[in-house]
Amino acid sequence: MDAEGLVEVVLPGKVAPEGLQIRQGTVPVAGPGQVVIRMEATGVSFAEQQMRRGRYYDQPPFPFVPGYDLVGTVLSAGEGVGPGLVGTRVAAMVKVGGWASHVRVDAADTVPVPDGVGAAEAETLVVNGVTAWQMLHRTARVRAGQTILVHGVNGGVGSVLAEFAHLAGAKVIGTASARHHDALRDRGGVPVDYRTEDVAARVRELAPGGVDAVFDHIGGRSVTDSWRLLAPGGTLVSYGTAATRDDEGSKQWPVIKLLGRVWLWNALPNRRRAFFYNVWAGRAFAKDGFRARLHADLTEVFGALQRGDITVRIAAQLPLTSAGEALRLAESGTVAGKVVLNP
Template sequence: MGGPGPETEGLVEVVLPGKVEPEGLQIRHGTVPVAGRGQVVIRMEATGVSFAEQQMRRGRYYDQPPFPFVPGYDVVGTVVATGEGVDATLTGSRVAVLLKVGGWASHIRVDAADVVRVPEGVAAAEAETLVVNGITAWQMLHRKARVRAGKTVVVHGANGGVGSVLVQLALAAGARVIGTASARHHEALRERGVEPVDYRDDDVAARIRGLAPDGVHAVFDHVGGRGIVDSWRLLAPGGTLVSYGSAATRDDSGSKQWPVLKLLGRVWLWNSLPNGRHAYFFNVWAGRALAKGRFRSRLRNDLTEVFAALQRGDITAQIAAQLPLGRAAEALRLAESGTVTGKVVLTP
């Protein structure tokens, strides 16, 4: 792909030193890592700001590592070095990888088995918007809720990183989509074919029930908190609630585990009721520790499906803004502002 090799470059990382405001992020310089057996080194072309980093800087992400660490949930870049036992033809290829942490860096060392090739013609920033967001949306829609044509679904935060992908995938599947968002995003949602509801309304659930009086097939809820009960009650018989976050508790103090444990308790209780409805708390990493090979296979297959949907035009890359890695604090502020559609992307 051209450009200097890893041996002529230095490592640049953005470090989260503790519970800080975005301006408290630090830049650290070091030596580019060397690929060990079964590993590759990737030169970052695009990484992103997700809700996870917003929680991590507050110390609120469920299983974040101890401070200090390098945040960054996913990366798209070019393989610049391969270790022993790795297919050497990977060198020069553009790949995507899901990390959880470590992505806000100029170079990343990962297991070769964890990378997914990005199709020719898909730009790095476009692909980046669809790694964690695309995997999350695809698996919730098709593996959990199993949405089919003619069904009605509710997507909370329909203008957000995951929400905007969910909306497009659901529409491509032939579903009717009701999406919550602030009023300034409603016109754009209508143009996509979404029926918008203002999440600031006094009774959002009543507004949704007015649009779908018989209930809905699926609700995708990243908010959590007390509103999760309303999401459950919106379901028609046989419907599915997929909870995948607790944005309502982002700024709370106290235990970071409690909101998730409370959600898990509700999910267990609801699934024990004899009403034919289903509830899930979705985490993209679920099952990795017990079945790493299956996890990697599903991730590779599902992300390949997402990239194929992009190439078909079923979905578009929602890039809210592109900023260089050195302006990570500004990028984090922008992502947290709630004023953007899609994902804020960091580039070298």
């Protein structure tokens, strides 16, 4: 057992970032098929921003420990786990529970981190990298020569998505505020300022026949505009409802409305397709298949980072006990890249 003991961050209810609580306890013990990971890096994602408002559509009841993903070293393993896993650096996607010094997970849910890839760098790509890779290659199946629109191209998912699309030979149009435009241009993309330009008009100017795919995390009215910008045979991939982050009322209703739109669009006699992407899709019904895809895709993502094909942006690294400050910083809209928490 680790002599340091367990330290974890608790989200007690709908609170300001400063309302997060620090709790100490005993390091968990690995059960059969499980490992205990000593966390080295965990991140602040948009999911936690929604959760503290009670707006994440399937979050657990308060209080709970947030933290969507983590990277760390396997401290101990339970019965049925090969001894070779202990002492290795792994990544895990957990949805909640990652903001802790020690996290217990099923060994089958861990993915090895390659040598030479740092914990913080790997952490920025766990949920963001898998989401970007799967939406681009498994859902939209973007090919060389196609043109895509990425909303929020400076965000955690959008920035990785743009890099993978560029690697695949696609042209990227990305929406972002002006201060992020040079970064997109450096990666071969074309920026559109959503604050000062008519996005739909500008995209139609850049792609008169429509775009081959749109990746929309905004939801609301944006997703309807995204659908209208598709070329024949194009694909809309909706993967969030960021526009409703600060709304009151039901947290499920925006997702239900979005799913209804997707169903209706796909039922229409047209050549376009719409999807609502959920990184957890299939886990409840086909856990082995879900794990195999996650392992394969995250391995691809880490490999791209190891080869230098993609880059990562770390906005800041703060200690776990400063999670409130980290969450406030991530929500400020003043940083580029991911805010990472360290032990």
